[in-house]
Amino acid sequence: MAQSALFKSSIGKKFLMGLTGLFLISFLVIHAAINSMIWFNDGGETFKKWGSFMGTNPIIRAMELVLVAGFIIHIVDGLLLWKQNRDARPVKYAYSNPPAKSKWYSRSMGLLGTLLLIFLVIHSAHFWIPNRMQQGLTDWHNEINLYGRMLEVFKNPLVVAIYVFGCISLFWHLLHGFKSAFQSLGVNHTKYNQTIEYAGIAFSVVIPLLFALMPISIYFGLVN
Amino acid sequence: MKVNLKVWRQKNNKAQGALKDYAVDGVNPDMSFLEMIDVLNEQLISKNEEPVAFDHDCREGICGMCSMYINGRAHGPLHGTTTCQLYMRHFKDGETIYVEPWRSKAFPVVKDLTVDRSAFDRIIAAGGYVGVNTGQAQDANTIPVEKENAEKAMDAAACIGCGACVAACPNSSAMLFVSAKISHLALFPQGQPERKRRAINMVDQMDEEGFGNCTNIGACEAECPKEIKLTNIARMNRDYLTATLIEE
DSSP: OOOGGGGGSHHHHHHHHHHHHHHHHHHHHHHHHHHGGGGGOSTTHHHHHHHHHHHHOHHHHHHHHHHHHHHHHHHHHHHHHHHHHHHTOSSOOSSOOGGGTSOHHHHTHHHHHHHHHHHHHHHHHHTHHHHHHHHTTTOTTOOOOHHHHHHHHTTSHHHHHHHHHHHHHHHHHHHHHHHHHHHHTTOOOTTTHHHHHHHHHHHHHHHHHHHHHHHHHHHTTOOO | OOEEEEEEEOSSSSSOOEEEEEEEOSOOTTSBHHHHHHHHHHHHHHTTOOOOOOOOSOSSSOSOOOOEEETTEETOSSTTOOGGGOBGGGSOTTOEEEEEEOOOTTSOEEETTEEOOHHHHHHHHTTOSOSSOOOSHHHHTTSOOOHHHHHHHHHHHTOOOOOHHHHHSTTOBOHHHHHHHHHHHHTSGGGSTTHHHHHHHHHHHHHHTTOBOOOSOOHHHHHOTTOOOTHHHHHHHHHHHIIIIIOO
């Protein structure tokens, strides 16, 4: 009965959006956990150890390709959905009162996603891209000093502000996305809806807060 | 009471439409919104002007014909109400009220406030039925149905197919409607043999009609006059995904 049209269908697109979204959420957990090691204040030793493990372990590097694919699918699928949804209403309402019936951040996932995409480009240009450029295809252990670079980059208050703004966008994006992903996968049951709801809120607060505190604490010289 | 209306006037499907101002005087607060439009139309007819075309039938909130987008809300400002069950006492004297048709590529305007909702009929025709004769009421009663499922199926079957979900959804998605129709059959033993095929056929037809995609915003559930739940959309997602990914 399986039909090849699954990912062309509306529900297939939602499914893909939710699946890649949850995958990216799992990436955020690992990213936040490893970066939090800067707060050991051991001159970045623990952070460097785990950071270089992530940058040199072949399994992790293979997963990195899956991660890039996850980002691309999530972004392209999101743009396709945005276009289709915009085309589905060629004549707009003269008077619309959306706040009465839905949350602004749920309606603004495209905008929040675009802000996150801009942030993602800036962020990877700061750390990930220069590191992989230096490593090249074979010289994996020739990494740049990510810890030192972090301390350097976050001396600039403008950069810190951009990162905090990125984290705020991430908060709103997750507040809708976490819960929404489960609904798109068909997971909606009174037994665990509340758990998903509260886990989603907690996740959306904790992860972006951790990320935002990193540039802030570096800027104020709390990391050394 | 008196109200100032801004009503969408459009001669036909091809014509360019626009909002037109009308002042309606002598409105009884206990009139329904449709009766107020009736008063406006009588005024227009007496002035030899074209009356406002709008859909209506039972005027008791069960047929799903009325379809006005009032002050930025499908079926107006009240929760769980159709336009015919919306009374003028819920508006202020002298209030300006915007009245627009449902807006969706899949619901083209026929005239003024009337839109063509036959896309919904085609979705039903694609699978919103049980394909064999299941007998009379007593035959149905010989097959046990869990009380909980019977309740959920009844809640889903309450959908009157008015299209408020499409009108309210920022994406013009029809998923609340389609999921209600899929759900009320999926929850019964009689609906099982065709369950997966039904999900595929109805979703395919929905996509073909040009509705938008659900992004789980919840505006449909908030505006549905019959308070159809988002859980139905999750059930449809499950049925469609198992039908396409898991079933042979």
